[in-house]
Amino acid sequence: MVDFAADAVLVLLDVTPQGTLASSSAGLVGAAGSVGTPVALVVAAPEAHAALAAAAGELGAAVVLTADLGGADAALSVPLVDALTAAHALVRPAAVVVSNSIEGRDIAGRFAARASLALAVDVVGLVRDDEGVVAQHSVYGGSFNVTSAPTFGTPVVTVRQGAVDARAAAVAAPVVEHLEVAPSGAPAAMIESFQAEVAASSRPELRGAAKVVSGGRGLGSQEKFVLVEELADALGAAVGASRAAVDAGYIPYSAQVGQTGVSVAPQLYVALGISGAIQHKAGMQTAKTIVAINKDGDAPIFDIADFGIVGDVFTVVPQLIAALQAKKA
Ligand SMILES: Cc1cc2nc3c(=O)[nH]c(=O)nc-3n(C[C@H](O)[C@H](O)[C@H](O)COP(=O)(O)OP(=O)(O)OC[C@H]3O[C@@H](n4cnc5c(N)ncnc54)[C@H](O)[C@@H]3O)c2cc1C
Structure with a gap:
């Protein structure tokens, strides 16, 4: 059993359909590293766990929790919320960091509601004060910078892609622990079918582009x-x-x-x-x-x-x- 640091920050990393870490990952781990010790959670098919854990370590995750995603439910966000709930109970982090992607916002919102925690969205930076982790936001068209912090509990934050320049130092051999997640059966919207729209473009994707x-x-x-x-x-x-x-x-x-x-x-x-x-x-x-x-x-x-x-x-x-x-x- 891993002993998690008191300043552990739990980071849910997005995994691409190709089974690699999403480009937002470095900024997420960097944001976590600026206020504590990054603990990454990757939810993916079991055969991808080792490579994803190594990649998360390179980005600076001291500990990597792996959980299985697969089967007919692979397109649903609910197993990810279950995994995040289990990881949160295990790590007891100072903050939970998720990408401000469409899926990330969905998962963060569902998790925060389920765990009765405060949610801060579209965050552009994290800092710490005496009471814990504080989120920074750019509002009114970027005219003002404001901060937000929960009055109780761990903040759940979604970080704007590309907004955080800080990068955590690489960890050569991160501690890897497998997380058994029992499906909660919590009611959720069901995606019965979907059609992937393949954009035939060699250009970078707009979201997260440099x-x-x-x-x-x-x-x-x-x-x-x-x-x-x-x-x-x-x-x-x-x-x-x-x-x-x-x-x-x-x-x-x-x-x-x-x-x-x-x-x-x-x-x-x-x-x-x-x-x-x-x-x-x-x-x-x-x-x-x-x-x-x-x-x-x-x-x-x-x-x-x-x-x-x-x-x-x-x-x-x-x-x-x-x-x-x-x-x-
Ligand atoms: C609720 C709400 C939400 C909105 N959300 C968005 C949003 O998400 N994103 C968004 O972009 N807008 C949004 N808008 C619309 C926004 O208010 C503006 O209408 C819009 O951004 C204007 O787009 P534009 O600058 O291309 O056009 P215009 O304001 O018409 O500007 C065109 C510019 O092109 C210049 N120009 C013309 N010809 C040339 C030339 N040959 N060479 C060089 N310059 C030239 C002109 O000088 C002018 O400055 C929203 C509006 C509302 C009310």
């Missing part, structure tokens, strides 16, 4: 939006868009960045022909470096841009692409 190039209404049409994709490919970036651009049908809704779309926190965010409405900024303002190209020098996007070019995207961007390609050559 670089994002987004286009707005200024691109003018679906045909001209290709310019955004060309710059994204030259940079190896994911493609995003403003709501005006997706509403106009330039690109599918899944690319929308902002309050009612995807929140991103990449190293580099390039905004092309985007005015910078507060609802758009809400989803990208925590990017480390923001570059804006807009022909209106008074566009609000320039208020938050680290680098701005006042100009026509159809003049500036082809030159940018040519310069990037020349540099690569």
Whole structure:
């Protein structure tokens, strides 16, 4: 039986359909490591446990708990909630950290409700004070930073992908313990069938991407939006868009960045022909470096841009692409 550190922080790591740790994992373990000793929980098919445990150790997990996911219930989040409940009872952590992915939010919400614990969502950092772990949030379109902490019990937090730069030191041989999870039979929504939509794209996924190039209404049409994709490919970036651009049908809704779309926190965010409405900024303002190209020098996007070019995207961007390609050559 493992003795868990008093400052243990339980981290549920997302596992991809390919059986590897999701790209959000390093930031999650890093966030946990900044306030305590990371204890990772991976729920996967048994044959994947060893490789996942080693990968979690490389990211800095001192202890890795493994639990079985499989069978007909593999697409359901409920076994993950059961596993998290069992891990929480075993570790008695100072905080529970989950990815702010769609599935992560679902699991964290169900777990917090089941365990009667406080839930803090879309967290961009963790710190500690005398009373325990405190979550940091970026709110009102990134205009304010606020903190939240529970008045009792362990906080359950979902961490925004890409928001945490801290990385924990690698652990060469993490302690690995298998967790037997008895299905709780708790009532839950059932997914009776689903159809996976395979996106045929070699570009990085928007959520969690290190670089994002987004286009707005200024691109003018679906045909001209290709310019955004060309710059994204030259940079190896994911493609995003403003709501005006997706509403106009330039690109599918899944690319929308902002309050009612995807929140991103990449190293580099390039905004092309985007005015910078507060609802758009809400989803990208925590990017480390923001570059804006807009022909209106008074566009609000320039208020938050680290680098701005006042100009026509159809003049500036082809030159940018040519310069990037020349540099690569
Ligand atoms: C409840 C609610 C939720 C919302 N959620 C979101 C959200 O999640 N995400 C989001 O993005 N928006 C959201 N919006 C909409 C938001 O308010 C703005 O309407 C939207 O972001 C504007 O998109 P845009 O910047 O592409 O378009 P516009 O505001 O029309 O800006 C277009 C910009 O392109 C520039 N431009 C035009 N032609 C060129 C050119 N050739 N070269 C360079 N620049 C050019 C213009 O100067 C202008 O600044 C929401 C709104 C509401 C009310």
